[in-house]
Amino acid sequence: MPTLPRRSFLLAAAALGAGALTACAGPGSTAQRPGNQPVATGTPEGTVSFAHWRAEDRETFDKLAQAFAAATPGVTVAQDITPSNDYQSQALNRLRGGQVGDVFPTFRGAQFEQFVAAGVYLDLSEQDLVKNYETSLIEAGSQGGKQWGVPYQVVFNMPVSNLDALERAGISENPRDWDGFLQLLDRLRGAGLTPMAWPGGDIGNAGQLFNSMVMNNAPSDDACAQIEEGTVKVTDPWFIQTLNQYAQLRPYFQPNSTGTGSEAVQQLFASGQAGMLVTGSYHIAAVRALGAQFPVDVLSPITTAADAAKYEGVHNATFILGLNAASSVQPAALAWLQFLSDPANAGTYANDTVQHVTVKGVRYENADLNQLAPWLTRRTMLAPRFQFLDLDIRNAVEGSTIEVVGGAQPEQAAEKAQRIIDERI
Amino acid sequence: MRRRRDPAAPRWTIHLFWMPAMALFIAFFALPTFQALQYALTDWDGYSADFNNVGLDNFVRVLTADSLFRNALINNVKFLLVVLLVQTVMSLILAIALMRNTRTSILLRALYFFPTILSSVSVAFIWKFVYDPSFGLANGVLSALTALPRMLGFDVAAPTLNYLGNDATAIYWVALAQCWAHIGQMMVVFVAGLQQVPRELYEAAAIDGAGAFSRFLHITLPQIAPALTIVVAYTTIQSFKAFDLILGMSGIPPKQSLDILSTRIYTTFTNNEYGYAAAESLVFMALIAAVTFVQRKGLSRLGREDR
Numbered sequence: 001m002p003t004l005p006r007r008s009f010l011l012a013a014a015a016l017g018a019g020a021l022t023a024c025a026g027p028g029s030t031a032q033r034p035g036n037q038p039v040a041t042g043t044p045e046g047t048v049s050f051a052h053w054r055a056e057d058r059e060t061f062d063k064l065a066q067a068f069a070a071a072t073p074g075v076t077v078a079q080d081i082t083p084s085n086d087y088q089s090q091a092l093n094r095l096r097g098g099q100v101g102d103v104f105p106t107f108r109g110a111q112f113e114q115f116v117a118a119g120v121y122l123d124l125s126e127q128d129l130v131k132n133y134e135t136s137l138i139e140a141g142s143q144g145g146k147q148w149g150v151p152y153q154v155v156f157n158m159p160v161s162n163l164d165a166l167e168r169a170g171i172s173e174n175p176r177d178w179d180g181f182l183q184l185l186d187r188l189r190g191a192g193l194t195p196m197a198w199p200g201g202d203i204g205n206a207g208q209l210f211n212s213m214v215m216n217n218a219p220s221d222d223a224c225a226q227i228e229e230g231t232v233k234v235t236d237p238w239f240i241q242t243l244n245q246y247a248q249l250r251p252y253f254q255p256n257s258t259g260t261g262s263e264a265v266q267q268l269f270a271s272g273q274a275g276m277l278v279t280g281s282y283h284i285a286a287v288r289a290l291g292a293q294f295p296v297d298v299l300s301p302i303t304t305a306a307d308a309a310k311y312e313g314v315h316n317a318t319f320i321l322g323l324n325a326a327s328s329v330q331p332a333a334l335a336w337l338q339f340l341s342d343p344a345n346a347g348t349y350a351n352d353t354v355q356h357v358t359v360k361g362v363r364y365e366n367a368d369l370n371q372l373a374p375w376l377t378r379r380t381m382l383a384p385r386f387q388f389l390d391l392d393i394r395n396a397v398e399g400s401t402i403e404v405v406g407g408a409q410p411e412q413a414a415e416k417a418q419r420i421i422d423e424r425i
Numbered sequence: 426m427r428r429r430r431d432p433a434a435p436r437w438t439i440h441l442f443w444m445p446a447m448a449l450f451i452a453f454f455a456l457p458t459f460q461a462l463q464y465a466l467t468d469w470d471g472y473s474a475d476f477n478n479v480g481l482d483n484f485v486r487v488l489t490a491d492s493l494f495r496n497a498l499i500n501n502v503k504f505l506l507v508v509l510l511v512q513t514v515m516s517l518i519l520a521i522a523l524m525r526n527t528r529t530s531i532l533l534r535a536l537y538f539f540p541t542i543l544s545s546v547s548v549a550f551i552w553k554f555v556y557d558p559s560f561g562l563a564n565g566v567l568s569a570l571t572a573l574p575r576m577l578g579f580d581v582a583a584p585t586l587n588y589l590g591n592d593a594t595a596i597y598w599v600a601l602a603q604c605w606a607h608i609g610q611m612m613v614v615f616v617a618g619l620q621q622v623p624r625e626l627y628e629a630a631a632i633d634g635a636g637a638f639s640r641f642l643h644i645t646l647p648q649i650a651p652a653l654t655i656v657v658a659y660t661t662i663q664s665f666k667a668f669d670l671i672l673g674m675s676g677i678p679p680k681q682s683l684d685i686l687s688t689r690i691y692t693t694f695t696n697n698e699y700g701y702a703a704a705e706s707l708v709f710m711a712l713i714a715a716v717t718f719v720q721r722k723g724l725s726r727l728g729r730e731d732r
Contacts, residue, residue, distance in 0.1 A: 088695065092472050114697060118472050201589050204676050256558030259590020264557045391678050391696055392493055399681055406590065423492060 039122050039323055039334050045074040046329035048336045051091065051101030053084040054319070060352040068339045075332045095120055098326030102333035105319045106149065108140045109386040112320055121148035122323040122330070129341040137358040140317040140382060150341065151317030152349075154356040156281040156375055157208045157383045158300040158314045165193055165275040165294070174299050176306035178245065185252040188275035196249070197265035197274035200258035200402050205279045207385050207398040211314040212300040215381045217242045224387035227397065230425040234397055235414045243410030245303055246401050253278075258406040266290060280316075284368050285354045297371055313375060316383040317358060396420040458710075464703035471699035483704035494705060496681055497689035498712075500596045504685060505664040505716075507600035508607075512660055513653075516608045520615030521645075534616065538609035545606070549673020552602035556588035556674075563588060589674065592682035599674060599683060603667055611656045618652025619645070654724045658717050665713050686712075 050061065058079060065077035080100045082090070088111060095101040096118065104120075106112045115121055124130055125147045130138075133150055141149035166172075169187040188195040199205045214223065217238050226232035233239075254260060254268060262279060269277035270290035277283060281298055300313040321340065323333050339345055346359035354366050356376060364370045388394035400413040465483050469476035487494055519537060523530040540548065555562045568583035575581055588598045626644045635643070646653075668687040675683045678692040686709050693702035 110697070114472060202676060203678075203680050254559060256585060256587035256590055259556070259558045259587040259595075261553055261557060263554075264559050264561075268559065391692055395678050395681070402680070403592070406592070420492060423490065 038126060039124070040330040042331040043074075044072055044329075044332040044335040046332050048075065048077045048102045048329055048332045049080050049100045050077050050336065051080040051082070051087075051095065051104045052319070053082055053087040053105075055081050055083075057349070057353050060349055063352070064340065064345055064348060065336075067345070068336060071339070072332075072335055075335060077336055092118060092120065095324055096326055098324065098328060101324050102327035102329055103321060103336050104324055105152070105321050108151065108316065108318055108320060110389040110391075112140070112149065113143070113389060115322075116143050116148050120322075120325055122325050124148065124150065124322065127334070127338075129338045132341045132343065132346075132360060133358045134360050134376065137315065137317055137376070140386075141320045141322070149320035149322035150337075151358050152319045152321050152340070152346075153317070154358055154376065155316050155318065156298045156313060156372060156380070157211050157316050157385075158280060158298050159196065159209070159212070159276040159278045160269070160281060160284060160287075161276050161297050161299040162269065162272065162274070162292075163295040163297055165191065165272065169193070169275065174312075176302055176309065178301070178303050178305075180306075181301045181303075182248065185249075185275075189252065191275075194254045194268060194274040195252040196254075196276045196278045197260075197268040198253045198257050198278040198405075199260055199262040199265045200253070200405055201260050202262045203395065203398060203402065205262040206402055207394070208280050208383075209278050210385050210398050210401055211381070211383045213242050213245060213303055213401070214239075214384055215300070215311045215314055216302060216304045216309045217245075218384065221381065221384070222387060224384045224397075227421065228388055228390055228393050228425070230421070233418055234400065234421065235411075235418045240410050240414055242303065243400065243404045243414060246404045247410060250405055250407075253405065258402055281356075281372055288368070295371065296368060298375060311379050311381040313378065313380040314383050315375070315380040316386065390424060393421050393424055458707075461703045461706055464700050465707055467700040469700040470697040471694070472697070476700065479700070483701045484708065486701065487704050487708050493681070493684065494686075494689055497684045497686050500683070501665060501685040503596050504600045504603070504667065505661060507597055508603050508664045509657065509660050511601065512604045512608055512611055513656055515604065516611035516656065517615050519608065519612045520619055523612070524616055524619045534609070534612065536609075537612055540606045540608075541610040543606065545667075545669030546673045548602060548606045549670045552599075552605070553589075553674050555602075556598055558585055558587050558590065561588075589683070592680070595680075595682045596685075599667075599670060600664075602674070603664070603670055606670075607660070607663065611660065614652050614656050614659075615649065618649035622648040650724055654721060657720050657724060661716055661720060662713060665709070665716075 050065075052061075058081060061077075061079055065079070069076050088107065091101070091104065091106075091111075092114060095104055095115075106115050123146050125145075127147075130147050130150065137154055138147070138151050140151045141147060165188065166184075169184070169191040171184055171187060175181045175184050185195040198209065218224070219232065219236075219238055220226065223232050223238075227234060254265070254274065262283070265274070265277060265279070266283055266287050267290060268274045270287040270292040272292075272294065276299065277287065284296055287296075298313060300311075302309045302312075321337060323330060323337060327333050340349070341359060343359055343361040346357045347362040347364075349355070350357045350362055350369065351365045354369060356364070356369060356372065364373050385394060385398065388397070396417040400408075400417040403413040403416075404410050466478055466480060467476045468479050468483075523534050523537075543551075554560070558564055564583075564585045567586065571581045571583045589595045622645060626648070627640055630640050630644055665685075666687050667685060668691065671677075671679050671683055671685060671688050677688060677695070678684070679688050684692075686705075690702055690705045690709060693705055
């Protein structure tokens with residue numbers, strides 16, 4: 001029998017490996033994506049894959065999908081649910097193939113921008129369904145003058161207040177300036193409460209306060225985007241002023257707030273020991289589940305004088321629904337999106353999931369949703385923190401606020417953050 | 426002239442034994458590593474069709490101009506040192522104490538091993554609650570410790586530590602959580618090593634008048650060098666890759682005080698810097714290889730002492 005020296009085998013294996021490596025495509029793909037086009041017309045038919053990350057909404061969407069299938073013969077909807085972290089990292093590649101996600105959402109900010117850039121979204125600008133939405137609440141789904149997606153949920157990323165506690169402290173209306181806000185905090189503290197329960201140990205939730213603190217201080221609405229571009233610096237006076245205001249808030253947070261997680265502050269608030277939960281309206285359902293019985297509202301600190309305040313609060317639009325350019329059932333996918341955009345169906349979603357929606361004319365049955373519903377038409381700013389597309393820059397800027405609450409000097413914290421920003425621009 | 430085959434030479438079929446392993450190695454390790462190298466030389470964002478070749482720029486940036494990577498490396502070294510020291514020493518002490526196969530020892534070994542079977546994310550959430558400054562067990566225990574002096578009339582304030590909120594010390598507290606989760610696992614490795622040490626060596630040493638510490642230093646330690654090598658190498662790699670623990674305790678991306686190399690690389694991927702993240706990954710791999718190599722060299726000297 002013939003023999004083959006080991007060296008020859010190794011050479012053959014190396015050649016095989018090199019060949020395989022050469023055969024590997026380089027980064028990316030040269031295939032051009034078809035996106036950024038209008039939706040194809042035709043008769044709706046087939047199965048619509050609805051990809052998303054909200055497992056907690058599965059039953060509600062199933063209910064809506066059944067109603068949709070009954071009203072639209074020949075079309076069914078299949079949900080494709082993945083955890084949000086996996087969705088963030090994998091959705092783009094999965095959706096580009098067109099096998100899943102005929103209708104899909106993105107998070108606001110980096111993911112939305114990435115999907116638009118990759119040509120995954122179809123252009124919805126000319127679709128009638130867009131008229132069903134509150135215009136001021138769907139700007140997060142537009143770019144370059146086109147409406148790529150429709151943000152479906154609305155949350156208010158500003159402190160949630162215990163109305164009973166505010167009444168006990170003698171506060172009947174929201175303060176309109178910074179001094180008024182500090183007085184409110186003093187009164188809450190005087191009533192034996194922790195004025196603000198803030199999860200400084202959880203940077204994702206701690207950063208929600210940043211929205212309220214900069215909404216009126218910032219020199220322009222796109223200041224956070226400009227920080228990332230390098231045209232605005234966090235060492236500028238307006239941001240130092242913001243950090244100084246954070247320093248003023250130190251005595252009003254619970255002790256050791258920079259190490260407290262969001263679960264603990266929810267407990268503090270739900271048990272009635274704190275006047276405000278400094279995260280956002282998305283935690284109301286959680287504090288109800290913890291047994292909170294008192295009425296709640298949202299309340300944003302106004303960091304300027306009353307007449308200089310441009311905004312009363314902050315909202316964010318998440319779950320930006322769109323149609324996949326690679327979908328082979330575009331008319332059916334459009335029909336499903338139209339169905340979700342109907343006020344009655346959006347109302348079903350809102351009331352079942354206890355979330356506000358951007359669709360106009362929805363009747364909210366839940367008491368908390370009703371209480372907060374007027375905020376849908378008030379002067380609220382689209383949460384500025386999500387203008388940051390670079391997570392490291394966002395972390396550096398928001399980290400500086402946590403450091404200041406922890407005792408750092410505002411100027412030093414700002415310089416440290418700016419050094420990281422400068423490195424990354 | 427045709428060469429005659431050496432009858433002692435192995436037949437070609439012998440190569441079939443190593444080829445499957447080599448094929449798997451090439452497919453699942455060598456090729457991805459080479460491809461990572463290929464990515465690392467580009468500015469690819471992870472999804473675009475276009476990219477530029479940037480040569481070694483990504484590596485230069487990782488090594489010289491990225492303070493976040495440097496911060497993560499420093500945090501990781503702090504984390505590694507605490508875990509390496511505490512986990513190794515504690516697991517060795519427990520192994521010595523529970524080496525005998527009595528019922529009590531076996532029960533206690535099982536109890537100490539229990540945290541190992543928990544997922545890292547569960548461990549993270551358990552310790553997140555332990556460290557919570559308002560409701561956490563750790564401050565609860567500290568508070569309870571001051572109860573007695575207070576009952577005796579001393580004015581002692583209950584200390585409350587801000588475990589994960591103090592940037593200077595947060596990484597050490599996370600390291601202790603890591604130790605809690607893995608001490609039992611390492612203890613089992615040491616127990617296996619200790620049970621292999623011949624008793625005659627101790628008897629001979631005792632006759633020669635060696636004390637307990639001397640016996641440990643000159644018999645136990647060299648004899649368990651292979652187990653120690655496994656523990657140290659495993660702990661090192663585990664410390665560099667403690668991703669889930671940080672994810673559960675701080676979220677992604679974490680605060681700078683809790684950022685380690687694995688979370689840093691993940692954040693870079695999330696930032697759509699695929700090429701740069703690949704460069705970070707390769708530097709990360711080289712670091713683990715270098716540290717493990719140095720440790721193995723050091724420990725192999727220890728192992729040679731018994732020869």
